[in-house]
Amino acid sequence: MLELRGVCKRFGGVVATDDVTLDVVRGEVHALIGPNGAGKTTLIGQISGVLATEMGRIVFNGADVTRLTAHARVRAGLARSYQITSIFRRFSVLDNLALAVQARSGSSFSLWRPLRAERALFDQAAAIAAEIGLAEKLTQLAATLAHGEQRALEVGLALATRPQMVLLDEPMAGMGPQESARMIALIEKVRAQVSVLLVEHDMDAVFRLADRISVLVNGRLIATGAPQAIRADAAVRKAYLGEELAA
Amino acid sequence: MKRAVAVFALLALFPLVMQSMDGLFYVSLASRILIYAIAATSLNLVLGYGGMVSFGHAAFFGAGAFVVGILSVEGVRSAWIAWPAAIAVAALAALVIGAMSLRTRGVYFIMITLAFAQMIYYIFVSLKTYGGDDGLSMPGRSTVGMDVNLRDELTWYYLVLALLALVLYGLKRLVHSRFGRVIDAIRENEARAEAIGFPVYRYKLLCFVISGAVAGLAGALIANQSNYVSPSLLHWIQSGTLMIMVILGGVGTLWGGLIGATVLLALEHLIADYRIGWVASLAPNYQDHAGLAIGIVLLTIVMLAPEGIAGLFRRRHA
Amino acid sequence: MSTILFLEQTLNGVQFGLMLFLLAAGLTLVFGIMDMINLAHGSLYMVGAYFMASFVQATGSFWLGLPLALGATALVGAALEMTLLRRLYGRDHLTQVLATFAIILIANEAVRIAWGSQPIMLNAPPSLTGPVTLPGGLHYASYRLLIIGVGAAVALALYFLVAKTRVGMLVRAGASNREMAIAMGVNIRRLFTIVFALGAALCALAGAMLGPILAVQVGMGENILILAFVVIVIGGIGSIRGALVGSLLVGIVDTSGRAFLPLVFSAFLPPQLASAAGPAIASVLIYLLMAVVLYFRPQGLFPARG
Numbered sequence: 001m002l003e004l005r006g007v008c009k010r011f012g013g014v015v016a017t018d019d020v021t022l023d024v025v026r027g028e029v030h031a032l033i034g035p036n037g038a039g040k041t042t043l044i045g046q047i048s049g050v051l052a053t054e055m056g057r058i059v060f061n062g063a064d065v066t067r068l069t070a071h072a073r074v075r076a077g078l079a080r081s082y083q084i085t086s087i088f089r090r091f092s093v094l095d096n097l098a099l100a101v102q103a104r105s106g107s108s109f110s111l112w113r114p115l116r117a118e119r120a121l122f123d124q125a126a127a128i129a130a131e132i133g134l135a136e137k138l139t140q141l142a143a144t145l146a147h148g149e150q151r152a153l154e155v156g157l158a159l160a161t162r163p164q165m166v167l168l169d170e171p172m173a174g175m176g177p178q179e180s181a182r183m184i185a186l187i188e189k190v191r192a193q194v195s196v197l198l199v200e201h202d203m204d205a206v207f208r209l210a211d212r213i214s215v216l217v218n219g220r221l222i223a224t225g226a227p228q229a230i231r232a233d234a235a236v237r238k239a240y241l242g243e244e245l246a247a
Numbered sequence: 248m249k250r251a252v253a254v255f256a257l258l259a260l261f262p263l264v265m266q267s268m269d270g271l272f273y274v275s276l277a278s279r280i281l282i283y284a285i286a287a288t289s290l291n292l293v294l295g296y297g298g299m300v301s302f303g304h305a306a307f308f309g310a311g312a313f314v315v316g317i318l319s320v321e322g323v324r325s326a327w328i329a330w331p332a333a334i335a336v337a338a339l340a341a342l343v344i345g346a347m348s349l350r351t352r353g354v355y356f357i358m359i360t361l362a363f364a365q366m367i368y369y370i371f372v373s374l375k376t377y378g379g380d381d382g383l384s385m386p387g388r389s390t391v392g393m394d395v396n397l398r399d400e401l402t403w404y405y406l407v408l409a410l411l412a413l414v415l416y417g418l419k420r421l422v423h424s425r426f427g428r429v430i431d432a433i434r435e436n437e438a439r440a441e442a443i444g445f446p447v448y449r450y451k452l453l454c455f456v457i458s459g460a461v462a463g464l465a466g467a468l469i470a471n472q473s474n475y476v477s478p479s480l481l482h483w484i485q486s487g488t489l490m491i492m493v494i495l496g497g498v499g500t501l502w503g504g505l506i507g508a509t510v511l512l513a514l515e516h517l518i519a520d521y522r523i524g525w526v527a528s529l530a531p532n533y534q535d536h537a538g539l540a541i542g543i544v545l546l547t548i549v550m551l552a553p554e555g556i557a558g559l560f561r562r563r564h565a
Numbered sequence: 566m567s568t569i570l571f572l573e574q575t576l577n578g579v580q581f582g583l584m585l586f587l588l589a590a591g592l593t594l595v596f597g598i599m600d601m602i603n604l605a606h607g608s609l610y611m612v613g614a615y616f617m618a619s620f621v622q623a624t625g626s627f628w629l630g631l632p633l634a635l636g637a638t639a640l641v642g643a644a645l646e647m648t649l650l651r652r653l654y655g656r657d658h659l660t661q662v663l664a665t666f667a668i669i670l671i672a673n674e675a676v677r678i679a680w681g682s683q684p685i686m687l688n689a690p691p692s693l694t695g696p697v698t699l700p701g702g703l704h705y706a707s708y709r710l711l712i713i714g715v716g717a718a719v720a721l722a723l724y725f726l727v728a729k730t731r732v733g734m735l736v737r738a739g740a741s742n743r744e745m746a747i748a749m750g751v752n753i754r755r756l757f758t759i760v761f762a763l764g765a766a767l768c769a770l771a772g773a774m775l776g777p778i779l780a781v782q783v784g785m786g787e788n789i790l791i792l793a794f795v796v797i798v799i800g801g802i803g804s805i806r807g808a809l810v811g812s813l814l815v816g817i818v819d820t821s822g823r824a825f826l827p828l829v830f831s832a833f834l835p836p837q838l839a840s841a842a843g844p845a846i847a848s849v850l851i852y853l854l855m856a857v858v859l860y861f862r863p864q865g866l867f868p869a870r871g
Contacts, residue, residue, distance in 0.1 A: 048442065050438070070442060071441050071444050071446045071447070072446075074442065074443060074444035075444050079442075080442055082439075082442075086436060087436070087439065088432055088435045088436050089436070090435050091432070099440075099443065100443045102425060102429075103443045103445055108425040108429045108450075109425075109453065110424055110425040111426045111427075111457075112424055113425070114423045114424060115423060115424060115428050116423065118425075157443060158443075294659070300662060302662065347856055350859075351859070351863055353658060354596055354600070354658060355798060355864075357602055357658060357662060358602070358795075359855075359859070361794060362791060362795050363856075369849055369852075370845055370849055373848050374845065482787075483787070487669075490662070490663060491663070491666075536678060538671075538673060539670070539671055539674035539675070539678075541670060542667045542668070542670030543667070545663060545667040546664060546667035546668065546671065549660055549664045550664060
């Protein structure tokens with residue numbers, strides 16, 4: 001589904017992404033873990049097209065997307081959610097999701113016909129809202145949602161574009177146990193239709209959800225494999241997990 | 248909708264009332280205000296709804312005026328040709344300037360729109376055959392045929408009023424359309440709009456071009472208003488004046504352009520033409536310095552608006 | 566087209582460019598450090614010129630009037646910063662644009678009230694009204710040479726200040742990363758006021774020196790402000806070096822373009838067309854330059870921020 005080959009990026013003198021080669025297989029949930037500052041968000045930025053890659057290739061669904069703009073990648077089926085919530089705060093929940101639906105259904109260079117008349121758009125948005133647990137909050141302004149609900153909307157926006165693959169950047173950031181459980185359930189629900197590259201610090205979630213795990217340290221991939229293998233890997237333990245997580 | 252009907256009914260009755268009171272001058276002044284309302288509304292589209300602080304709007308306004316002026320002097324006086332030409336030229340200018348400027352952000356964007364607009368000013372001013380620094384006098388107003396005489400102040404007023412109604416209606420439809428929603432989203436969170444699949448640059452550019460085109464229409468009208476095209480129409484100070492109108496009237500609101508133009512121009516007229524006794528006793532020449540009052544009013548509004556100008560963004564979402 | 570003419574125009578270009586630099590330097594620092602777009606910068610230039618004219622008339626001496634005008638304008642600048650502009654830091658750009666635009670309107674009217682609407686006289690010092698003969702046989706106005714000298718001296722002094730002193734280091738730190746500078750405990754408020762007052766003094770210097778050559782009149786600030794903006798866009802926001810390179814580029818291109826383009830055009834275009842096209846294109850040359858620079862370097866030639 002997604003192939004990264006030798007991806008590199010520097011910011012001035014700092015190497016943020018160091019020769020990363022990674023695969024995400026269709027239908028899998030592939031977790032990307034690593035200490036803070038490892039360059040996970042930078043890598044997500046390059047995959048989604050917001051940051052330019054200096055060297056290497058990114059291939060999505062067989063097509064080389066390395067030079068493709070961000071919006072074109074979304075159109076191709078690669079969506080992303082943000083670590084720091086980036087929603088349309090002034091809009092209602094329904095309008096937020098309807099926007100994402102609008103993006104993938106027909107041209108928006110329509111200057112005359114009222115958007116309000118497009119029932120289908122809003123019905124689909126309402127359906128997605130139900131999936132992410134916000135069915136009761138359709139008319140509420142996004143800015144007034146609780147943190148966990150905003151994170152749900154954050155992920156919902158990415159899912160609303162009906163992607164084939166979604167990049168989730170710490171979807172559970174700042175969530176309590178109940179909210180995290182809901183998010184895990186959501187990811188479980190969608191994994192059938194959407195491949196997932198999941199960046200997370202919440203190890204419970206990672207080991208519950210992931211088919212495979214990759215570990216990023218200082219911009220470099222130090223291990224990739226099944227969860228048990230990663231858990232037992234000495235280098236990974238040393239760099240990140242620590243001894244406390246011994247099975 | 249009811250409010251719109253009421254407003255336009257009042258505006259339609261206005262000249263008839265004035266005519267009965269022998270106040271034809273006020274009809275002309277009102278036409279002027281309505282033309283500036285169109286120009287300010289066009290700016291409101293790109294500034295208020297689109298969130299693009301374009302400081303070069305005078306370029307499109309003035310370009311439209313000059314196209315009509317130049318064509319008129321060259322013998323092409325039909326509004327059916329000259330006015331669409333004015334709109335087309337203004338739209339083209341907006342396309343070129345927008346294409347270059349919209350690749351930049353923030354402070355750069357403001358300065359670049361300003362600079363390119365000033366470039367257009369210098370281009371027109373250097374056309375010595377068409378007035379240069381002194382401006383261009385036109386032989387008369389555009390002709391529309393069908394026995395309609397635009398020289399008649401009342402007829403002219405109603406034409407301008409009709410065009411304003413058209414522009415406002417068009418803006419209303421635009422704002423509630425798919426395109427309008429995307430523009431609103433871009434203003435709210437440009438990065439995310441891009442991240443859900445909208446080619447943001449193209450939307451901003453189209454918004455910019457539409458805005459420029461409408462400004463061009465206003466320019467065509469202002470040239471006709473006084474049969475004279477002044478290069479000051481293109482100067483960046485004029486851009487600032489249009490911005491003041493948008494702020495006074497309400498950024499990002501449908502009626503903002505009309506309200507702002509009315510308030511500003513009426514204020515200027517009142518200060519200049521009506522001597523207030525007690526103010527005159529303090530400052531005998533105060534009427535020559537209307538700019539001071541305007542500047543102070545503007546500054547006060549800007550400084551005291553609680554959330555800055557953002558607090559004046561009154562758009563709601565149902 | 567003789568070398569003497571070419572040399573003269575180049576010197577004129579350098580002279581204008583150096584004065585433009587005085588405005589651009591202050592402006593780019595304000596943009597870079599305070600992240601504030603300040604349209605009233607041109608008004609400080611105007612006020613400086615007017616102060617100069619008045620002080621020269623009052624004291625009878627160009628050389629006495631100059632420091633007085635610089636001081637007075639610096640005070641005005643500092644006062645403006647402390648009362649009004651300080652409240653604009655951190656606000657959105659539209660607010661800053663409108664507020665400083667309002668200040669332009671107010672300043673123009675205030676000057677009109679204080680000095681009247683007619684342009685006022687400002688003369689070069691009597692000792693410098695004659696030409697000087699330069700190597701190569703060029704007779705060049707000695708006053709213009711003074712301007713070049715002063716401009717170059719200030720550019721050097723600014724370079725020294727920004728690159729070699731502690732204050733300069735704080736300024737550079739602020740320009741490239743304001744939050745970091747604040748975090749490091751720099752007294753930002755005082756730094757900002759000083760930077761602004763310095764910028765105002767530079768504007769006054771430019772206004773005072775250019776006064777005898779250009780007209781001292783209301784609205785003189787607006788025309789030169791645009792050029793300063795073009796300089797900053799070309800040079801890069803926050804960069805003094807960019808401001809210098811940009812100013813010289815703009816000054817030389819503009820001056821030479823106006824002088825030579827009509828000649829070049831008349832060489833191979835019919836006279837009607839040449840006399841129209843020449844000045845038209847010459848006046849927009851610098852904007853074309855800006856467009857070209859932006860195409861290759863959207864952040865300017867020497868952006869201060871990474």
